[in-house]
Amino acid sequence: MSKSIAPHGKHTRIPTLAEYDRLYRESIEDPRSFWGKQGERVTWFHPFHSVLDIDTEEVDFSWYQGGRLNVSFNCVDRHAAERPNKTAILWAGNEPGEYKHITYRELKHQVARLANVLKAKGVQKGDRVCIYLPMIPEAAYAMLACARIGAVHSVVFAGFSAESLRDRIIDAGCKVVITANEAPRGPKKVALKHIVDVAVDGLKVVESVLVARRTSTDVPMTVGRDTFLDEEMSRQRSTCPVEWMASEDPLFILYTSGSTGKPKGVLHTTAGYLIYTAMTHDLVFDLRPDDIHFCTADVGWVTGHSYIVYGPLCNGATSVMFESVPNYPDSGRIWSVVDDTKATILYTAPTALRALRRAGDDFVKKHSRKSLRLLGTVGEPIDPETWQWYHDVVGEQRCDIVDTWWQTETGGVLISPLAGVTPMKPGSATRPFFGVKPLLVDEAGAPIEWKQGTAIQGNLCLASAWPGQARTIWGDHRRFRETYFSKFPNLYFTGDGSTRDEDGDWWITGRVDDVLNVSGHRIGTAELESALAQNDAVAESAVVGYPHDLKGQGIYAYVVVKPEFKDQNADQIIGALKETVRHVIGPIATPDRITLVSGLPKTRSGKVMRRILRKVAHGQFTELGDITTLADPGVVEEIIAAAKKG
Ligand code: WTA
Numbered sequence: 001m002s003k004s005i006a007p008h009g010k011h012t013r014i015p016t017l018a019e020y021d022r023l024y025r026e027s028i029e030d031p032r033s034f035w036g037k038q039g040e041r042v043t044w045f046h047p048f049h050s051v052l053d054i055d056t057e058e059v060d061f062s063w064y065q066g067g068r069l070n071v072s073f074n075c076v077d078r079h080a081a082e083r084p085n086k087t088a089i090l091w092a093g094n095e096p097g098e099y100k101h102i103t104y105r106e107l108k109h110q111v112a113r114l115a116n117v118l119k120a121k122g123v124q125k126g127d128r129v130c131i132y133l134p135m136i137p138e139a140a141y142a143m144l145a146c147a148r149i150g151a152v153h154s155v156v157f158a159g160f161s162a163e164s165l166r167d168r169i170i171d172a173g174c175k176v177v178i179t180a181n182e183a184p185r186g187p188k189k190v191a192l193k194h195i196v197d198v199a200v201d202g203l204k205v206v207e208s209v210l211v212a213r214r215t216s217t218d219v220p221m222t223v224g225r226d227t228f229l230d231e232e233m234s235r236q237r238s239t240c241p242v243e244w245m246a247s248e249d250p251l252f253i254l255y256t257s258g259s260t261g262k263p264k265g266v267l268h269t270t271a272g273y274l275i276y277t278a279m280t281h282d283l284v285f286d287l288r289p290d291d292i293h294f295c296t297a298d299v300g301w302v303t304g305h306s307y308i309v310y311g312p313l314c315n316g317a318t319s320v321m322f323e324s325v326p327n328y329p330d331s332g333r334i335w336s337v338v339d340d341t342k343a344t345i346l347y348t349a350p351t352a353l354r355a356l357r358r359a360g361d362d363f364v365k366k367h368s369r370k371s372l373r374l375l376g377t378v379g380e381p382i383d384p385e386t387w388q389w390y391h392d393v394v395g396e397q398r399c400d401i402v403d404t405w406w407q408t409e410t411g412g413v414l415i416s417p418l419a420g421v422t423p424m425k426p427g428s429a430t431r432p433f434f435g436v437k438p439l440l441v442d443e444a445g446a447p448i449e450w451k452q453g454t455a456i457q458g459n460l461c462l463a464s465a466w467p468g469q470a471r472t473i474w475g476d477h478r479r480f481r482e483t484y485f486s487k488f489p490n491l492y493f494t495g496d497g498s499t500r501d502e503d504g505d506w507w508i509t510g511r512v513d514d515v516l517n518v519s520g521h522r523i524g525t526a527e528l529e530s531a532l533a534q535n536d537a538v539a540e541s542a543v544v545g546y547p548h549d550l551k552g553q554g555i556y557a558y559v560v561v562k563p564e565f566k567d568q569n570a571d572q573i574i575g576a577l578k579e580t581v582r583h584v585i586g587p588i589a590t591p592d593r594i595t596l597v598s599g600l601p602k603t604r605s606g607k608v609m610r611r612i613l614r615k616v617a618h619g620q621f622t623e624l625g626d627i628t629t630l631a632d633p634g635v636v637e638e639i640i641a642a643a644k645k646g
Contacts, residue, residue: 014283014421020431027434028464034435035467039064041278042074042271042314045244054465056490059481063272063467064247071251071274072111072148073242075313080108087318090292091137092337094184094324099340102137104316107144109238110137114145116236117229121176121208125150125243128253130174131299132156132165132196134183135323138212138229139299140309142178147251150243154253154265157300158183158190160586162198164263168255171265172474173205178229180212181219186328193219247271253474254302256408257524258483259495259514265474266408273411274314276468280412280433281311284402285345285374286419292371294320294343296334296352301521302408303378307347311412326352331359335367335394346394347376347404349520350386354550357389364393374419376402379520380552381508387426405429405508407494408522409484411468414438415506428507437464440500445488450500459512460498461491514610516545516553521588523555528591531584532557537565537573542600542608543591546617554592556617558639561596570596593617595642599635601627612636616643 014020027034032051039048048067054060079086084105091100102110123129129151133139139155146153154172156165169177177200183190193211197220200206211219212229221227251273253265281287293312297303299321312319320341326334334356338346356363375395382390382403391401401424404416414436415429416422422430432438440448440458448458469492473480487493497512511517514525525543532541541559548554561573574594582590601609612624621640627633 014418017421017423020418020421024432024434028437031435031464035063035275038275038279038467039067039271041275041282042069043078044069045073048247048271052465059477059485061272061465061469061471062248063269064275067247067271068244069247069271069274070148070242070245071270071310071314072115072144074274075147075310076104076108076111076144077242079104079313079316083316086316088313089137089140090318090320090341092320092322092324092341094186094328096329096333096336097340100137107141107313110141110233111144111148112238112240113233113236114138114141114229115148115240117210117232118145118151118176119149119240120232120236121210123149123151123176125245126152126250127176128152128154128172128174130154130156130165130169130172130177132158132177132179132192133212133299134158134180134185134190134192134214135298135321136180136212136214137321138178138180140313140321143252143299143305143309144313148240148242150245150249152250152252154255155300155305156255157298157586158192159298159300159588161583162195163584164586165195165199166203167262168265169199169203169206171255171262172253175205176208176210177206178210178212180214182215182217184215184323186325189215189217191219197222245270248471252305254305254408256302257515257522257527259524260526261524263524263527264476264479264483266470267472267474268411268468269471272467272469274310276412276466277306277311278314280468281307281315281317283418284404284413284416284433285347285376286421287315287317288344291345292318292320292341292343293345293347294322294338294341295347296322296326296349297347297378302411303347306412326356327359330363331356332363332366335364335369338369338372339367342371344371345374345376346372347378349379350377350382351380351519351550351552353377353382353386353390353394354552357386357393358550361393369394369396372399374402375399376404378404378406378413380517381510382427384426391426400424403427403429405496405506409470410466411470414462414466415508425505428501428505430505432506433466435464435466437462438498438500438506439463439491440498441488441491450504452504453502455499455501457499457509458497459488460494460496460508461488462494463491510553516543516555518545518548518553518555518588519551523585523589527585528555528557528581528589531581531589532559532577534584535577535580537561537568537576540600542610542613544610544614544617546593546614546619548592551592555589556613557591557594558597558600558613559594560599595639597635597639597642599632599638601635601639602631603629604631606631613639616640
């Protein structure tokens with residue numbers, strides 16, 4: 001039950017729940033003093049003079065004003081000086097047995113070389129660089145190289161399509177794209193460079209494409225634009241001075257889906273993000289000096305940013321980077337990586353656990369897992385059965401589980417047990433982290449009061465500021481204000497629903513907006529509908545989620561086809577529609593079910609009544625609520641019949 005020793009010999013002890021309570025109160029009552037002390041977690045080139053300034057009207061948060069620091073220095077140089085031979089990144093490649101240890105010393109050299117390559121390509125402080133890479137060490141080098149010279153990275157998950165990638169490159173105005181020839185992913189190879197070629201075709205903004213050679217496959221190179229990353233790096237020096245950044249200088253943009261429009265570029269800045277990820281990584285996981293931290297996420301998502309790269313490396317820990325997939329070559333892969341790397345912490349998503357559980361306990365038991373001391377989950381609610389399996393079978397009842405709730409926009413974990421401190425409840429994210437003030441409000445925006453002994457339910461909002469929070473949406477501050485701070489005035493609205501139980505613990509129930517959570521990935525229904533619209537056969541469509549055994553939520557599309565396509569084979573149309581979505585967004589967005597209908601249930605003012613579509617998708621065909629306001633109540637019968645059929 002005792003708290004670890006933070007790296008650099010700083011002792012942050014949270015021995016008991018009472019101590020958590022005391023510190024939590026302090027963090028809420030006097031946030032400036034609390035967060036001011038946390039500023040000591042990083043090394044400053046110049047100290048800050050003010051902990052927090054907020055302009056509520058503009059929704060402008062400024063943390064650690066006056067300070068200057070560099071993220072790459074904090075994640076690399078200071079550890080390279082103190083523990084050069086410690087493994088920073090323990091890379092587990094796609095094939096079993098394929099491992100590479102990158103020490104902090106080597107990390108420093110590689111990051112410096114890559115930073116020098118970027119400089120040679122004309123990248124300057126404030127310029128944007130797109131990273132579209134598999135899970136190879138170069139992904140981390142590239143992120144840290146950007147941070148080193150003050151460039152802003154935009155990592156795009158390498159499963160997104162050329163069109164999604166192109167949109168993101170244009171929106172952020174990326175000067176350079178860093179990619180690989182191919183990405184091995186389980187038994188497959190993804191032609192990354194080809195996707196980049198399509199994505200950047202004719203784009204003037206992209207001056208250079210740097211290509212890592214992950215496999216031996218040749219790829220076409222465009223003269224004057226494309227060069228091989230290894231060749232470029234070998235020509236550069238292994239030292240590169242850091243750019244001392246202001247606390248609020250941008251660190252990265254990461255695109256995520258919302259309930260309307262195209263994905264938005266969530267912007268995180270330098271000091272607050274780094275301090276918050278380092279602190280949460282330290283305290284939530286009860287970090288110890290010899291920990292091997294294995295987070296199975298991809299760096300294309302925020303979990304990879306915060307808990308593979310920035311949090312662990314800022315803390316001088318060893319971070320496992322896993323290139324493959326949990327079922328390659330079989331469903332025991334994660335456990336074999338745990339054994340091979342001697343991972344002490346495993347941090348993964350419920351969707352992976354559900355699939356591994358279904359594959360059978362033998363795959364787990366074949367491996368020892370004795371190095372593990374702590375288990376974590378993230379990305380979606382975990383059902384109590386899966387939680388119990390994780391605890392009893394994977395962790396053999398000796399490992400705590402931290403169910404961590406947070407978002408791309410929050411930068412780091414906001415609600416979670418602290419390992420070894422907070423009593424666990426299967427399925428509950430339990431308590432807020434320091435400085436975080438969750439609040440439930442009803443539809444009208446009125447706070448719902450919680451009293452000991454009673455449970456409440458509502459829209460989850462946050463009533464305080466914390467250093468890791470997003471500062472804006474790239475190029476669209478108004479959208480930032482409107483999306484997060486206008487539905488409920490002066491509160492940050494998460495888009496999630498939650499209950500708070502009799503003991504005061506939090507249970508996140510999932511999105512209450514038009515965002516789906518499919519296998520832990522956020523996908524907007526509006527985005528799916530506009531992807532479907534790119535298929536000629538589509539007159540209009542409406543997409544909703546439904547409960548899915550493995551994915552958590554499945555994608556259910558109701559599609560109205562144009563009259564001239566009515567006579568075509570339905571299966572062929574459905575197949576083509578799925579292909580369109582894969583092509584426009586990427587395979588993760590492929591609809592699970594598509595039902596062709598002749599009309600959507602709309603009110604007389606033309607609004608689609610999603611409530612009805614959701615119920616039908618859930619398999620509920622009666623008690624659909626009041627349908628008298630529909631322009632044509634008859635479509636409901638047809639929708640039900642179509643859903644039953646297919
Ligand atoms: C969901 C991932 C329940 C939630 C870090 C949130 C969770 C969205 C949990 C953010 C959890 C994340 N329990 N739900 N422990 N963690 N979520 O931006 O709906 O990819 O709003 O960030 O995932 O997804 P994002």
